[in-house]
Amino acid sequence: MQTRSRWKAIHGVLLLDKPVGLSSNDALQKARRLFQAARAGHTGTLDPLASGLLPICFGDATRFAGLMLDADKEYIADVRLGVRTATGDAEGEVLSVRPVLCDVAALDAAIKAHTGEICQLPPMHSALKRDGKPLYEYARAGITVEREPRHVIVRRIDRLSTDLPDFSMRVLCSKGTYIRTLAEDIGESLGCGAHLTGLRRTGTGGLTLQDALTLETLAGMDEAARLARLQPADLLVRDMPHCALPDSAALRLGNGQTVALDALLAGPGELREGMTLRAYGPAGFLGLASVQSGCLRAKRLMPTNAIHKPEST
Template sequence: MARRKGRDISGWLLVDKPAGIGSTDIVGKVRWALDARKAGHAGTLDPDATGLLAIALGEATKTVPYLADALKAYDFTVTWGTETASDDAAGAVTRRSDARPDPQAIEAALPAFRGAIMQVPPAVSAVRVDGARAYDLAREGEAVTLASRPLWVEELTLTAARADGADFRMVCGKGGYVRAIARDLGRALGCLGHVASLRRIWSGPFDVADALALSGIDRASQAALDAALLPIQSALDLPEMPATDLGALRIRNGNPGQVLGIADYGAEVWVSHNGRAIAIGRYMGGEVHPARVFAQAG
């Protein structure tokens, strides 16, 4: 059996993604720079979007669902007067309008886009339709009809307004499409619109202010990148339960093990031993029953 290539390294690396490159390409660059065996990301950014892209390495990939489910914040600009096939500036213009909203009209429209809403994803998106990606079908010229999906919008605020566009900040849950918000807001205002620029500023506990520039990753030494890695548990908004020595041994083998401290019965927690994350599981009467166990390097 061939040995897997790369180093056995785990943790999170935060990248400030530039425009013009895909999220998967960023993952590949980070994996190559760190010579890591395994890498993934939590939340795709469109190629023209910028901002925070959190890269999970090694065992940290087991915590990706926790970050994917966390709230995320975006700053974005909408251009009024045109709707495009992709709902952003990269798509061909499909409709035009001479109407322009004033700030009062925009503010009046925003409450309908807050809280629990239903959203139809853009036709050019990664949503699957009969097993195929919607963007692949759109590129092939097929008409794509997507079903609406629930979305939680924690915050949607107008931060600046101009004659032909406006700036917004949105905080939303999993599966939100800023491009769809821009499209639907333009329709609600009767002026049409599309996203002109988009930047993710934070995701769960991670902030773009702490992220590395892609150019810096290309130039940095492997040792410097290792030092920039955040621990596996950085993405977890869960209580920590330190394990006893015997408990840690049992938990690492996938069995219930004794921990120190108290949590609500059945609560999901992460387990540490000697300062390192070893598992995620459920606390049950002094023990944790592991659901995900983190393999130890080496």
């Protein structure tokens, strides 16, 4: 007798507060099993050392997960000056210990110097791949490979608590920014070195920890309560401008046909060539469409049987 699969067609976005000690994929799989979701993906890797916001997409929401990879991120980082480690964090072997002779004014100057567009050398203990293998695998084997420096943008750093040689900072940065490297570079500019003692992601793409749940909290809920905490797929694109379409135009767009811009019921005041919009019909979120040659063209659509009501407009 054939056994029915326990995996279900679950759709939506879970804002997970990932614990320290789990990889992003481990956290994803644990959440997926709790929901018994047939399809799931996350929106950007968070190191095992780090805790905090990890949006997880189930089912049709995975169509929009990749858009979050390019989003700005916000972190709170705990840093210890004077000690440099092999991994740039508290888990690595201590490589050097130097006296911390700076004062708070010098620390602030170093922080300011590392704000804006900066160049970073990706750390060996990272998930960045070389010849199909993550750099951390080379590092664990004692091998150092060449890496290309990368330009990233540190939009803002706010120093929070300070008790030298320890301090904490809030960092708002572009994708691809390595916070452990930022901490190390600040320490080197002060002549003493540094490493991360803690890291927590507090935001990504406008999403925050406010509505995030831990795995322990989810495990203590029944199925109905868990499902009630899922967010709609358009949460992932809520910062994009939106437009509303009547039934006939929504049907055309859903079938991959173009829609004349004068058919819009509502939209941004200015429509520019190439602009991407969140498109809504009477039944809810249709997906993403772009302005091309005076028309709206489908870019990434929801399945017609999985239309979601708008998260926000």
